[in-house]
Amino acid sequence: MDKAHSSRSARSALEPRQGAQAIRRALSVLRILAAGREDGVPLAEVVQATGLTRPTVHRIVHVLIEEGIVERHDRTGRYAIGNQVPELALARPRPSPLLVAAGPSLRRASAEIGDTLFLTVRTGNDTLCVDRRIGAYPIQVLSIEVGARRPLGVSSAGVAILAALPAQDARKIVTANEKRFDAYRTDAATVLGQVTAARRRGFGMREIGLVQGTTSISTWIKTPDGRPAAAMTVSAVRTRLGPRREQEVAEILLREARSIEQAIRSSA
Amino acid sequence: MDKAHSSRSARSALEPRQGAQAIRRALSVLRILAAGREDGVPLAEVVQATGLTRPTVHRIVHVLIEEGIVERHDRTGRYAIGNQVPELALARPRPSPLLVAAGPSLRRASAEIGDTLFLTVRTGNDTLCVDRRIGAYPIQVLSIEVGARRPLGVSSAGVAILAALPAQDARKIVTANEKRFDAYRTDAATVLGQVTAARRRGFGMREIGLVQGTTSISTWIKTPDGRPAAAMTVSAVRTRLGPRREQEVAEILLREARSIEQAIRSSA
DNA sequence: GGGCTTTGTCCATATTGTGGACAAGAACGC
DNA sequence: GCGTTCTTGTCCACAATATGGACAAAGCCC
Structure with a gap:
């Protein structure tokens, strides 16, 4: 394998960097949840949309709940973006x-x-x-x-x-x-x-x-x-x-x- | 070990759930970056504030950059919250x-x-x-x-x-x-x-x-x-x-x- | 109350993420 | 220019972490 100059130049464009599967997975879960807006998305749909297994999605979602990033609506059991996300967003005050x-x-x-x-x-x-x-x-x-x-x-x-x-x-x-x-x-x-x-x-x-x-x-x-x-x-x-x-x-x-x-x- | 009724009841309050170290770490990085607002935070300060090692923070931050969650200011080399965060936040329309x-x-x-x-x-x-x-x-x-x-x-x-x-x-x-x-x-x-x-x-x-x-x-x-x-x-x-x-x-x-x-x- | 769907949990396993050690730039002094 | 010191970036052997198959529990509808 040519490891000689595989780093610096090719890196930024082609999105290879690894060593963070879990983080990427968590983000794709978040993006699916974002599509569900206030109402949220049932677990099964997140599983379907992300292509991850159910235990994995379940674990990710519940850790994110503990961290305040995701919320679970008790009545419906659906998962939605939590209120810490807008809080983090306040760090960027300028409108695009x-x-x-x-x-x-x-x-x-x-x-x-x-x-x-x-x-x-x-x-x-x-x-x-x-x-x-x-x-x-x-x-x-x-x-x-x-x-x-x-x-x-x-x-x-x-x-x-x-x-x-x-x-x-x-x-x-x-x-x-x-x-x-x-x-x-x-x-x-x-x-x-x-x-x-x-x-x-x-x-x-x-x-x-x-x-x-x-x-x-x-x-x-x-x-x-x-x-x-x-x-x-x-x-x-x-x-x-x-x-x-x-x-x-x-x-x-x-x-x-x-x-x-x-x-x-x-x-x- | 008493695994009998350790689950259901104790779970929600005491924040134990594990199997997502990397996700939690990524979030604590994000929260430190949020404190840096537009200007961002140098890597070393994130390392200091989170107590993680530098390679770990570096890896996390760069994966988050690839995912659009974090930005790096080229002039200063500081890291800041990226514009996908407000985009995710749009999923919660109601003001608190x-x-x-x-x-x-x-x-x-x-x-x-x-x-x-x-x-x-x-x-x-x-x-x-x-x-x-x-x-x-x-x-x-x-x-x-x-x-x-x-x-x-x-x-x-x-x-x-x-x-x-x-x-x-x-x-x-x-x-x-x-x-x-x-x-x-x-x-x-x-x-x-x-x-x-x-x-x-x-x-x-x-x-x-x-x-x-x-x-x-x-x-x-x-x-x-x-x-x-x-x-x-x-x-x-x-x-x-x-x-x-x-x-x-x-x-x-x-x-x-x-x-x-x-x-x-x-x-x- | 029996089938059906969806959510939640367990745990052995190997894949993923870790961090020590090293390298490469950048910023300063002289 | 050439050390010195700073910060950022990369590598890779190793083991802790995250994974997912299999099982359990909770709703829901007839």
Whole structure:
């Protein structure tokens, strides 16, 4: 084995470092729990989503409870993120630069479009909704809230982000998330199909949103290094987004996505 | 060994569960990093504060970096809480009941006293500042910000909380934090002395605040189960808090602390 | 009360994580 | 420039730690 120069250079990029299996496992458990938000997630689902064995998940979860990182809801038996997590988060007082950069664009687009607007970031293999703006139109799709977290691929935002990634990376993520797709009634093949379509079209779309009768359109937002870090999404009841308006909305989103990318570049 | 009924009953209270050393260690590292806020903490200080060996801390920290939980500032080489922590925290949307319950009291006390007011919670062996209100008086002590985290015992809020705990628990915490006191130029004996004084007096006080020339007064706030969970603190330049005014301010703080306790009880 | 699903526990085992010892940078002095 | 002292980073033999198969208990639904 060539141990000569395997260290320094290759290390930072390829994520090899070992000697902490348990810590990594605990974190993947936490990320699954985060997707369950206030209500939490039953143990069996964590087992399914992480691919770990039940005793292992059980042990991890209960240690995290003792440490205050996880809570168990007595009524339901579900496990959820505990209140020490926000406490740790207070150590980072500044709002993310993306949120700052996106502010004006979200305001403009929301006023112009009138339907609900979402800003979603990529975090690992998940999408995470970090901002939501309600529009002026009387029927709004409010199912997704700030903090909502889903496997990349199941929402139109996730599809858009996957579409903007190198095809190989996208495929790797979809494979990694495969086990979690069942819970959202989709599968790897469907997701990959939507990604290809989005790549061709230039923006992501789900004609059948996660909520019945809604449609979503998403554009990706890239950081200066060319990697998609977020997506901007409009969701509306299906009848509001016919072919004509779809094109119109997409153009606004594309324009504002470019404007956000510009704002990030000049803030860095 | 009596394994008969060692499980179920004793488990929840006495924190025994094992099989996750590495996870616990990673968490204690995280809590130290949280105390470093944006600037972070040098590796050596994490080693000192946690009592772990350097290779171990190094390994843990770097795995956490790969996972996005920790960041390393390239200029300084210091380690800090990473941006995935706030992302996980988004899973808990509700503000803590304490913050809600304390709102009106903080507003009243701040208006009445005119000096800077802090709400500090206990989290494990640390105090964590969760709210700050600036008063009307032109000289304000602003050194402590929301998110500031310190070992229980080094601030007047910490002393107040320790004073309200059973003496034995307080001593245990002080011992656990001993290694971290150097960094704040104090030691276990001094802290225990202040705790005793606070217990007699009915409120916590530091004549020489963490910042030169300031004085702080803190009252503890107990949850319905009788355990002190937080403290309310006034900080001012020393000359503002002579013996007469000290008594006056303490009375307001004591009154509002009871009022917060009442509010918690009725919200639960 | 019998089947079914989900959660919790035990313990022998080897895999994982440990930390002593060593190496490589960085910051200072002169 | 070249020691000196600091902090950070890496290696690897060893054993304590975390693992997961198998079993138990607790709910839930008919």
